[in-house]
Amino acid sequence: MKPRERFIAAIKRQETDRVPRFNRYVGAVKQKMAPIFGVDPNEFEIKQGNDGVLIQIGINGEYSHRLVGEGETYTSEWGVKYQGIHGFNQPVEHPLKTAELGGYKFPDPNKPERMDAIRAAMKQYHQDYAVMVDLSCTLFEAGFHLRGMENFVMDAYENEQFVMDVIDGLSNYYEKIGNRAIQEGIDVIRIGDDVGVQTGLIMPPDKWRQLVKPYLKRMIASFKQTNPDIIVKYHSCGDFSTIIPDVIEMGVELIGSMQPCGALADPFKIKEEFGDKVAFLGGLDVQQLLPNGSPQDVREGVKKVLKAYASGGGYVWMPAHYVNVDVPLENIWAMLEAVKEYGNFPINID
Amino acid sequence: MELLSRLADSVEQGQSDNAKDFTQQCLDQGMEPNNVLLEGLMAGLNVIGGRFKRNECYIPEVLLAAKAMHQGLEILRPLLSDADAQSLGKVVLGTVEGDVHDIGKNILGMMLEGSGFEVIDVGVNTGADKFIETLQQEKAPILALSALLSTTMPALKKTIEALATAGMRDTVKVMVGGAPVTQEYADKIGADGYAVDAATAVDVAKSFL
Numbered sequence: 404m405k406p407r408e409r410f411i412a413a414i415k416r417q418e419t420d421r422v423p424r425f426n427r428y429v430g431a432v433k434q435k436m437a438p439i440f441g442v443d444p445n446e447f448e449i450k451q452g453n454d455g456v457l458i459q460i461g462i463n464g465e466y467s468h469r470l471v472g473e474g475e476t477y478t479s480e481w482g483v484k485y486q487g488i489h490g491f492n493q494p495v496e497h498p499l500k501t502a503e504l505g506g507y508k509f510p511d512p513n514k515p516e517r518m519d520a521i522r523a524a525m526k527q528y529h530q531d532y533a534v535m536v537d538l539s540c541t542l543f544e545a546g547f548h549l550r551g552m553e554n555f556v557m558d559a560y561e562n563e564q565f566v567m568d569v570i571d572g573l574s575n576y577y578e579k580i581g582n583r584a585i586q587e588g589i590d591v592i593r594i595g596d597d598v599g600v601q602t603g604l605i606m607p608p609d610k611w612r613q614l615v616k617p618y619l620k621r622m623i624a625s626f627k628q629t630n631p632d633i634i635v636k637y638h639s640c641g642d643f644s645t646i647i648p649d650v651i652e653m654g655v656e657l658i659g660s661m662q663p664c665g666a667l668a669d670p671f672k673i674k675e676e677f678g679d680k681v682a683f684l685g686g687l688d689v690q691q692l693l694p695n696g697s698p699q700d701v702r703e704g705v706k707k708v709l710k711a712y713a714s715g716g717g718y719v720w721m722p723a724h725y726v727n728v729d730v731p732l733e734n735i736w737a738m739l740e741a742v743k744e745y746g747n748f749p750i751n752i753d
Numbered sequence: 754m755e756l757l758s759r760l761a762d763s764v765e766q767g768q769s770d771n772a773k774d775f776t777q778q779c780l781d782q783g784m785e786p787n788n789v790l791l792e793g794l795m796a797g798l799n800v801i802g803g804r805f806k807r808n809e810c811y812i813p814e815v816l817l818a819a820k821a822m823h824q825g826l827e828i829l830r831p832l833l834s835d836a837d838a839q840s841l842g843k844v845v846l847g848t849v850e851g852d853v854h855d856i857g858k859n860i861l862g863m864m865l866e867g868s869g870f871e872v873i874d875v876g877v878n879t880g881a882d883k884f885i886e887t888l889q890q891e892k893a894p895i896l897a898l899s900a901l902l903s904t905t906m907p908a909l910k911k912t913i914e915a916l917a918t919a920g921m922r923d924t925v926k927v928m929v930g931g932a933p934v935t936q937e938y939a940d941k942i943g944a945d946g947y948a949v950d951a952a953t954a955v956d957v958a959k960s961f962l
Contacts, residue, residue, distance in 0.1 A: 488878055489851035489904070553856050556813040557820070560767065601932050606811050690933035694903045729904045 455533030512579035539595020599641025660685030670711035764797025767817025819863030
């Protein structure tokens with residue numbers, strides 16, 4: 404069975420030979436791990452056993468793929484100024500200083516080179532592997548980059564029309580680049596917006612339904628029009644459980660990253676509630692367990708996630724976020740080994 | 754009295770314009786500035802702080818309430834006497850090195866101020882040296898450190914160690930917080946206090962007094 408078939412079958416909530424894997428590592432970890440596996444860092448994720456590849460375009464693709472030296476800054480096409488801080492590019496200056504769009508110009512979605520990375524990945528991987536294109540951060544969270552998080556969340560109360568205008572501009576842009584990506588023949592399109600915090604949504608669900616959902620719905624409908632078989636994945640960090648029914652209703656088939664906090668802390672309950680309507684990706688705690696637990700703790704954590712989410716299919720393995728530089732190598736190893744040992748169908752975990 | 758409770762309500766509801774107007778109206782009626790601060794502005798912020806702690810409201814609502822309080826405070830500040838302006842104590846506040854997240858830190862800063870502390874916010878991505886220098890300059894007895902990333906949590910420990918090296922560990926109380934930080938971790942690195950959210954952090958700061 405090809406990795407791509409395994410990946411798609413899981414999203415269609417079917418059991419195959421084993422749970423497909425989609426581990427993601429920050430660049431520095433890839434650099435550290437690749438020599439151990441004797442592979443190129445750029446191919447590390449596939450070589451260590453992933454069943455799909457992820458190509459990021461849009462705001463995240465632009466800044467997280469660009470190497471910026473420590474302390475150095477650059478200003479993106481969106482007018483956002485980023486600084487390299489401890490290996491991450493962090494937005495430090497935002498183009499929308501007031502709650503007005505004024506003459507702000509969104510980047511041109513039709514630039515030919517925006518598809519270069521996707522075409523290369525399709526050529527190199529698609530025959531065997533699933534190709535997912537990531538449009539994160541897409542709408543509400545992308546507004547944080549343009550306006551600053553604190554300002555934008557307050558604008559959602561004080562200047563609703565402005566927030567909708569920003570999101571409208573973003574969704575027009577992402578709808579176009581998303582459709583272009585879909586036309587390249589990709590398998591999964593990923594929309595990402597971190598609207599969850601540790602204890603729940605960052606704003607009342609009804610506010611999200613008013614300000615964000617209509618644009619998300621329009622975008623997903625457009626993607627499905629371009630290709631009715633396209634799989635739409637929705638990502639949010641934190642506890643976004645209150646809007647999972649909304650997300651499913653719009654045609655999303657895969658959700659992540661199931662960060663085990665708030666109502667998502669009980670994966671059995673979440674699987675029980677939504678497992679017949681949507682597939683899951685993620686779930687292993689990266690805030691405490693993966694960096695600070697013992698290898699044995701990690702192993703137990705993997706078992707719990709697999710037992711809850713993978714039974715009956717409908718699950719793609721990944722920790723709840725990137726494996727970051729603070730994760731000891733022995734914990735990465737324990738995680739990979741446990742997934743290999745327990746991630747086979749039928750799932751049989753005590 | 755009714756005007757003060759309307760002022761408190763406007764802060765709680767995050768209505769900046771109303772908070773400004775009602776503050777002015779209170780003063781026009783001859784109320785004591787300190788009374789307007791305590792019974793109006795701070796009372797409103799305390800209500801929203803309590804709701805936040807009970808998970809009954811959302812982050813932007815707390816930010817808006819704090820913003821409204823500041824609108825009123827700007828009018829009051831020049832009128833507060835030295836005795837009125839006596840703070841509960843100084844808190845040096847910042848996000849640790851390598852971390853530029855500031856929303857949680859800012860909420861805490863506003864809540865501490867609303868509870869009567871004097872807050873010296875040294876910003877984000879702050880090294881231990883800068884914290885120590887500010888603590889010395891301000892003679893502040895409390896240090897509040899924030900880290901949002903699991904990868905920057907070790908900087909909490911590093912800062913506490915630097916404080917010890919500088920011979921200040923016994924004179925400064927340190928509290929830590931941020932999404933990945935737990936009580937267990939706080940204990941492990943020898944912090945004096947931990948809080949799961951900003952409202953609880955105010956209680957922790959008060960317990961240091």
